[in-house]
Amino acid sequence: MFELKDIIYKDILKIDHLHIEDNKVSILTGESGSGKTTVLKLLNHLISPDEGTVLYKGKDIAALDPVQHRRNVVMLQQMHAIFPGTVKDNLTAGLRFADQAVPDDQLLEEALQHVHLRKSLDTEADGLSGGEQQRLALARVLLLDAEVFLLDEPSSALDEETADEVIAGFLKKVKQKNRTVVMVTHSKQIAERYADVPVHLEEYNQKSKDAAHER
Known part of the structure; x- marks a missing residue:
């Protein structure tokens, strides 16, 4: 589904090739600063590489309409937004921004x-x-x-037991519709239990290898 080819981004990423499979749960792991969030932003076309190409379904992301692309490829950032108003207001906010119909309660x-x-x-979100709030943002994305x-x-604010329940519930729904998930997590438990394709970013990122060599 995605291919990253000859990617260089600042002093964070240097990836010769990385393939993200369709209809799979790919979980990115690695040390802080290894570029996990940067990879997600490249896939979402929030940033562009200094060098190299990011392909989505064989097409260069740089040539795609960014608004439409982000409707097809949605991102839940670690610093997720919670809007003023109720739980319902927050659930429907993403749908309104994407010009999608609001479903029934x-x-x-x-x-x-x-x-x-x-x-x-009708619970007040604040x-x-x-x-x-993290789970509310995840439900908003799911819709x-x-x-x-x-x-x-997506589960950084949750204890291990709750995180396991939440990720399991989210992925069950997503897999029923054969969707693709790319997740960043520091949780070894989540990564080991739910990754169809584990991606240890240090194995792909030449910057990480260079830093390790210098140490």
Whole structure:
């Protein structure tokens, strides 16, 4: 689905070739500073490489309409946004931005169930804990029903047991529709349990290899 070829980005990434498979859960792991989030941003066309090519379905991302691309390839950033208003307001915000129809309350509630967030739709979002807000943002992304989900540390604010439940629920729904997921996580448990394709970024990033050699 994605190919990164001869990528150089600042002093962060130097990747000869990386292939992200279609309809798989690829989980990126690596030390802090190894470029995991940078890879997600390249896939989402939020940034462009200094050198090299990023392909999506065989087409150069640089030639694609960035707005339409980000509707097909949605990204949940680690610093996710929570908007003023209720849980329902937050769930429907992404749909409104993407010019998609807002589903009925039952489907909104089902999205909350998939991420194990037991809150009513009229709950004020700013009263939620950090972990609850993270799950709310994940449910909002799930509702977009994109081709690809890019998730940057989607369970970082959760304890291990809750993180396991949330990621399992999210991925179960996504896999039912044969979608693609690229996830960054520091959790060894999540990576080992849910990666169809583990991607240890140091194995691809020549910058990491150079730094290790210097040490």
